[in-house]
Amino acid sequence: MEDDWFQLVVDQFYADLYRFGLKLSRNPEDASDLVQQTFAIFAAKGDQLRESAKARQWLFTTLYREYVAKYHKNKPLISLDDEEIDLPEPAVESSVHRDVERGELLGALDQLEDHHRAILTLFYLNQHSYKEIAVTLAVPIGTVMSRLSRAKEILRQKIEELSKLHGINIIPFSSNEQEKLSGDS
Amino acid sequence: MSRRNCPETPDSSMTTQEAKLILQAYRPGSEDEEDPFFADALEFARADKELGEWFARQCEFDRMMGSALQSEIPPSGLRDAILARKTHPLVSKKAKPFHVLSILLSGAAAIVLFVGIALFHGGFHNGSRSADLTVAAFTREALDIKEQGRVSLATKSTDPAQLRKWLAERGAPNDFVVPPGLNGIPSLGCQSYEMGGTKVTLICFDLGNNQVAHLFVIDKSALTDASQDSRPELREENGLAFATWTSGNKSYVLTGDNITRETIQKLI
Numbered sequence: 001m002e003d004d005w006f007q008l009v010v011d012q013f014y015a016d017l018y019r020f021g022l023k024l025s026r027n028p029e030d031a032s033d034l035v036q037q038t039f040a041i042f043a044a045k046g047d048q049l050r051e052s053a054k055a056r057q058w059l060f061t062t063l064y065r066e067y068v069a070k071y072h073k074n075k076p077l078i079s080l081d082d083e084e085i086d087l088p089e090p091a092v093e094s095s096v097h098r099d100v101e102r103g104e105l106l107g108a109l110d111q112l113e114d115h116h117r118a119i120l121t122l123f124y125l126n127q128h129s130y131k132e133i134a135v136t137l138a139v140p141i142g143t144v145m146s147r148l149s150r151a152k153e154i155l156r157q158k159i160e161e162l163s164k165l166h167g168i169n170i171i172p173f174s175s176n177e178q179e180k181l182s183g184d185s
Numbered sequence: 186m187s188r189r190n191c192p193e194t195p196d197s198s199m200t201t202q203e204a205k206l207i208l209q210a211y212r213p214g215s216e217d218e219e220d221p222f223f224a225d226a227l228e229f230a231r232a233d234k235e236l237g238e239w240f241a242r243q244c245e246f247d248r249m250m251g252s253a254l255q256s257e258i259p260p261s262g263l264r265d266a267i268l269a270r271k272t273h274p275l276v277s278k279k280a281k282p283f284h285v286l287s288i289l290l291s292g293a294a295a296i297v298l299f300v301g302i303a304l305f306h307g308g309f310h311n312g313s314r315s316a317d318l319t320v321a322a323f324t325r326e327a328l329d330i331k332e333q334g335r336v337s338l339a340t341k342s343t344d345p346a347q348l349r350k351w352l353a354e355r356g357a358p359n360d361f362v363v364p365p366g367l368n369g370i371p372s373l374g375c376q377s378y379e380m381g382g383t384k385v386t387l388i389c390f391d392l393g394n395n396q397v398a399h400l401f402v403i404d405k406s407a408l409t410d411a412s413q414d415s416r417p418e419l420r421e422e423n424g425l426a427f428a429t430w431t432s433g434n435k436s437y438v439l440t441g442d443n444i445t446r447e448t449i450q451k452l453i
Contacts, residue, residue, distance in 0.1 A: 130217075
């Protein structure tokens, strides 16, 4: 593989791959290992991937497979109760946690089960369509939709729990506040 | 599940809950805007005030989470480590973390260290920390590190002087003597870590053909039962080749990935 192409791909995706690996493993060293291993495989086998989008899809899929192979050899990654067929009830949240710090948000994310962390991280990295998420996680699109909904619901519950625990203000989010909130960082 | 009462939207069969299920996967400003999959639900949200407000909250929540996730910054050396690995191919053909170039990468080399030193020094004793570190304590520490499963190649360089400087700065053995067969062979890098409170140096050499030599160096004085024999002992255990010897005030173990007994013999 040409060095220039390899470096271009690394520069484009290594940070988000690290974030994905970090949310999966919840360990910075493991995340670094996963990213390096993924690029090692890419260097060896990725010659045919000459488009950035294809390389991105391949890299995230490979990292996820590496994670599953390394950390879930003896147990399934997916909870059986997650594979619902019927449409779940989308989360009904009544507030947005404007004052919740980033650490609290990420801490709540870390508390979710593996398959919920995986899908939410891919979603929030904002690079992957629902179709790409389905390919990366090797699940049907319907499962992506239902799992995403459930994961978000649980995430909100966790954030509320952490917010109460740490005494962080939860600001009710109404339509009147939308404009104001959209200016927040 | 109730049906919505908003007949002007394109898909009148869509319920509010169905629309929410679709919209919660939507990312504003992305290619989703052009995806027909979302079109009806978006139109529904534009026409239905309550759903529109729900959607706005949803987008705000997603934006906050995305922003939080982007605040996770990769380690400063990760990019360089990835690029360096492109230059220096995989140490082992096994699918292991790429930067873990130590004996602990495959586990095999750690076993070699364990077995090698034990054989070299002839037996196990009860030892503990630096002042009375014995072979047994040394090997226990090695096993601990093996259990931890991660010793990185902390610095990478083909320049021996640079490696020695890096090791010296960390108080690790740096005045070692490389065996004759490794002279002139480019190093990949080195690492230092503690065993029983004593610093140990690991240097890796690229032999080509996916072969990497691992040279461990410890101060002989750290071992209360260190051998005085300067002649290398060559052994092969469980298909793994290694050599051990003492020279000056240092004790050495040489092993590697994909290295035969014959190769070890040539190196020492």
